[in-house]
Amino acid sequence: MPVILGEINMLTTPQALVRILELLFGCTTFSLVSLASNNETIIKSNTYTFCMFTWCFFFILTALIFLVEFVQFQSLVPVSWKNLPITMALLGALMTLMASIGFPYCAIKHEASIDPRLVAASIFSCLTFLAYAAEVCITKVRNVEQRGYMATTPGFLKVFEVFGACVVFVTLDSDVVGTCKAGPLFWWCVAVYCSCFLMSLCTIGVMLGECTGRCPVPFDRILAGFGSLCVLMYITAVGYWVWALVHPDRCKQHTWKVITTTVMTCLNLLAYTVDLAFSFKLLYYRA
Numbered sequence: 001m002p003v004i005l006g007e008i009n010m011l012t013t014p015q016a017l018v019r020i021l022e023l024l025f026g027c028t029t030f031s032l033v034s035l036a037s038n039n040e041t042i043i044k045s046n047t048y049t050f051c052m053f054t055w056c057f058f059f060i061l062t063a064l065i066f067l068v069e070f071v072q073f074q075s076l077v078p079v080s081w082k083n084l085p086i087t088m089a090l091l092g093a094l095m096t097l098m099a100s101i102g103f104p105y106c107a108i109k110h111e112a113s114i115d116p117r118l119v120a121a122s123i124f125s126c127l128t129f130l131a132y133a134a135e136v137c138i139t140k141v142r143n144v145e146q147r148g149y150m151a152t153t154p155g156f157l158k159v160f161e162v163f164g165a166c167v168v169f170v171t172l173d174s175d176v177v178g179t180c181k182a183g184p185l186f187w188w189c190v191a192v193y194c195s196c197f198l199m200s201l202c203t204i205g206v207m208l209g210e211c212t213g214r215c216p217v218p219f220d221r222i223l224a225g226f227g228s229l230c231v232l233m234y235i236t237a238v239g240y241w242v243w244a245l246v247h248p249d250r251c252k253q254h255t256w257k258v259i260t261t262t263v264m265t266c267l268n269l270l271a272y273t274v275d276l277a278f279s280f281k282l283l284y285y286r287a
Contacts, residue, residue: 010069010070011070014138015135015138015139016066016069018131018132018134018135018138019062019065019066019131019135020066021127021131021134022058022059022062022092022128022131022132022135023059023062023063023066025124025125025127025128025131026055026058026059026062026096026128027059028121028124029055029121029124029125029128030052030055030056030059030121032117032118032120032121032124033051033052033055033103033117033118033121034052035117036115036117036118036121045106046170046171046173047102047103047105047106047170048103048106050098050099050102050166050170051099051102051103051106051125054092054095054096054098054099055096055099055125055128058088058091058092058095058096058128058132061088061092062088062092065084065085065088078209079208079209079210080148080207080208080209080210082147082148082150082151083148083149083150083151083155083207083208084150084208085135085139086136086139086140086147086148086150086151086155087150087155087159087204087208089132089135089136089139090132090136090150090156090159091159091162091163092132093129093132093133093135093136094159094160094163095163095166096125096128096129096132097129098163098167099125100122100125100126100128100129102170103118103121103122103125104118104122105256107122139151148207149207150204150207150208153274153278154223154275154278154279155207157271157272157274157275157278158200158203158204158275159204160267160268160271161196161197161200161230161268161271161272161275162197162200162201162204164264164265164267164268164271165193165194165196165197165200165268166197167260167264168193168261168264168265168268169193169197171257171258171260171261171264172190172193172257172261173257185240186240188236188237188240189236189237189240189241189265192233192234192236192237193237195230195233196230196233196234196268196272199226199229199230200226200230203223203226206219220279220282220283220286221283223279223282224276224279224280224283227272227275227276227279228276230272230276231269231272231273231276234265234268234269234272235269237265237269238262238265238266238269241258241261241262241265242262244258244262245258245259245262
């Protein structure tokens with residue numbers, strides 16, 4: 001079939017402009033980091049891997065979305081185009097925000113003298129976050145008919161739940177295992193993070209694929225069941241980390257990774273609780 005290109009004035013819309021900025025800032029960020037990173041300690045750290053993955057992955061995803069919209073191939077992509085761009089933008093904003101915080105800390109910790117290129121990369125990473133945040137705001141103020149489920153508050157919460165689990169996965173490395181004596185409760189928390197992450201990710205996948213009507217059980221009931229299970233599981237994880245922090249014999253030292261894991265676990269519990277409230281509200285109205 002012939003390729004139908006969009007009109008040039010499509011490139012001057014607010015959404016197109018912020019995507020161009022996302023591509024420009026993101027490309028500049030990982031280019032500067034790759035040129036300046038000659039410290040093996042930084043390169044081997046989980047934080048460096050997380051940051052480089054974030055910048056590169058969302059650069060590629062943004063470029064693909066920008067190209068598909070310009071070529072007008074939305075109808076050929078087997079996903080909900082009302083949900084995919086906002087999901088990408090919100091997750092990109094959260095991930096680049098964490099990268100903008102984590103990378104400078106990692107560079108300061110491992111570099112004796114800070115390379116100006118690393119400072120510039122941190123600044124451009126912050127600009128990338130602002131660009132993604134601007135896209136989220138632009139999409140959010142659209143008419144209700146132009147927005148999908150992922151642009152609603154429950155959709156935002158599910159993206160945050162996935163983001164929170166990703167941050168915890170980065171912080172749960174060998175340092176944390178060694179700092180906090182990894183017993184059965186520790187590995188139970190890891191199982192909680194993995195299980196709830198997969199449930200939230202599957203929910204987002206169903207929404208992006210518009211497969212809610214194919215479920216043998218009403219999807220709102222599935223959401224309520226998932227939400228209830230995740231809240232109960234996260235309560236146990238929060239209890240473990242709070243108990244570990246207040247007992248010095250449990251954690252040898254309160255490293256920033258242990259504190260970050262505790263904070264993100266609490267925030268994810270709050271997100272799952274609010275999400276569950278929305279699910280019950282939806283069940284009540286439909287009943």
